[in-house]
Amino acid sequence: MDAFEGLRRIGIVGAGSMGSMMALAFSELGLDVSIWDVKGSNIDSLLNKAKKIKSLKGCLDGNYEAEGFMKSLDQCPQRLFLFSITHGSPANSVLAQLHNQLRDGDIILDGENEHYCNTERHQRNLKGKGISWIGVGISGGYQAARHGPSLSPGGSEASVKRVLPLLEKYSAKNPKSNRPCVEYIGPHGSGHYVKMVHNGIENGMLSTMCGAWSLLNQCLGLTYNEIGNVFDGTAQDHVLSEVLDKVVQNFDDTEGTLYWSVMEAAQRHIVAPTIAAGQFLRVASGNRAQRLEVAKCLEKVPGLKQPRLSENDRNRFIEDLRPAVYASFLCSYCQGLELIARASAAED
CATH class of the missing domain: 3.40.50.720 (NAD(P)-binding Rossmann-like Domain)
Incomplete structure (x- = not known):
């Protein structure tokens, strides 16, 4: 061949x-x-x-x-x-x-x-x-x-x-x-190190996506299809196709790269809040049974009231959310790349 x-x-x-x-x-x-x-x-x-x-x-x-x-x-x-x-x-x-x-x-x-x-x-x-x-x-x-x-x-x-x-x-x-x-x-081990950080970066991005989705659905009351239209064709669009495969991938401890990234950032004194928050929120996402039990205790507590926004205010909020999500993506990339640079210098 x-x-x-x-x-x-x-x-x-x-x-x-x-x-x-x-x-x-x-x-x-x-x-x-x-x-x-x-x-x-x-x-x-x-x-x-x-x-x-x-x-x-x-x-x-x-x-x-x-x-x-x-x-x-x-x-x-x-x-x-x-x-x-x-x-x-x-x-x-x-x-x-x-x-x-x-x-x-x-x-x-x-x-x-x-x-x-x-x-x-x-x-x-x-x-x-x-x-x-x-x-x-x-x-x-x-x-x-x-x-x-x-x-x-x-x-x-x-x-x-x-x-x-x-x-x-x-x-x-x-x-x-x-x-x-x-x-x-x-x-x-540089190849696996880069892949580890790649996954950490992706984790931060997915967490941001989840936060944006929650705002659009729970606060603005957008339907799933409407949220899809908001993200369609944007910088976030390429991430959506992988969400279902990724969101609980490491909850059974068969995927270690995500918390390894957090541990490496802490050990090498790299400020990586986007990557770290992504991992902790991912673990919280996996604790669904626990959340359902808590929800039963809170059934009588009044839920969040969706704000009454005009069409213009709603559209303006959505347009403000786009660069916020993009900025969070950039933060995740910057944190991961700094971690790789620090490790490369230390291990050289």
């Missing part, structure tokens, strides 16, 4: 919502794909889905055991793995299971939202065996994983350069310039 010299097959660990979509995408690019998941039903679901897709070019081989998975990659002159499993203990367990079968020259792309310190620990532990561990931030959710995400690889520059042509082919493309949405971020 011209995208990556010597590569004909990629081994993917994890056939969940992200791993399965990436398997289909790489097959569509022409790579043969070996994929393994400890949960056999995930493999079954993927293979059934693949049968209905006519655009796949490479073979898609599902594996129910680690041994068969590794054996399918034995003849590859250059072995490339992609891990798409939950961060922390699950990732550690899988790596321990495969460790003795890994060999000099193997490259592992860690596509989960892993803590950057764990990424760097894996890099140190595998370096002596000649194995490259690249932490890759993957942005855009499972929809982008299928059709091309934004990627932020970090680790050994030489190893990243070896896989960069493939990542460029797989990644999303800028609609104006057609440039691939992927760039070498830097050494060590």
Whole structure:
């Protein structure tokens, strides 16, 4: 394959919502794909889905055991793995299971939202065996994983350069310039660090969106369709399509990047109130059962009275709200970028 010299097959660990979509995408690019998941039903679901897709070019081989998975990659002159499993203990367990079968020259792309310190620990532990561990931030959710995400690889520059042509082919493309949405971020755990902060920035933006929605609905009495029309075509519009997927994603502690961002900001003395408030309000949003119990106790308390505004006053309020939301978005970006700059200077 011209995208990556010597590569004909990629081994993917994890056939969940992200791993399965990436398997289909790489097959569509022409790579043969070996994929393994400890949960056999995930493999079954993927293979059934693949049968209905006519655009796949490479073979898609599902594996129910680690041994068969590794054996399918034995003849590859250059072995490339992609891990798409939950961060922390699950990732550690899988790596321990495969460790003795890994060999000099193997490259592992860690596509989960892993803590950057764990990424760097894996890099140190595998370096002596000649194995490259690249932490890759993957942005855009499972929809982008299928059709091309934004990627932020970090680790050994030489190893990243070896896989960069493939990542460029797989990644999303800028609609104006057609440039691939992927760039070498830097050494060590920088790729996962940038992805962590990216999620923190997004969290601040989503919290702002929720606040604006509440004002328009609870105070001005706008219907959902009217609120949609207010946001349609504005700077906020691109965020709306992802809200349902994101709003409770980390409440069960499977997504750590959001509170890691808050902890990093505090530890590095970065003022990040938009990012922090976004996380705390997100946790409050997840406590729905608790809120419903409190609501029962407050049933007899008079509710908020919607102000009686003229049409002109209402429209003026909405137009004032637009730049306020935009300014909050900018604050979230500035706070996140300052955090990245501070970390980059400290870790250099």
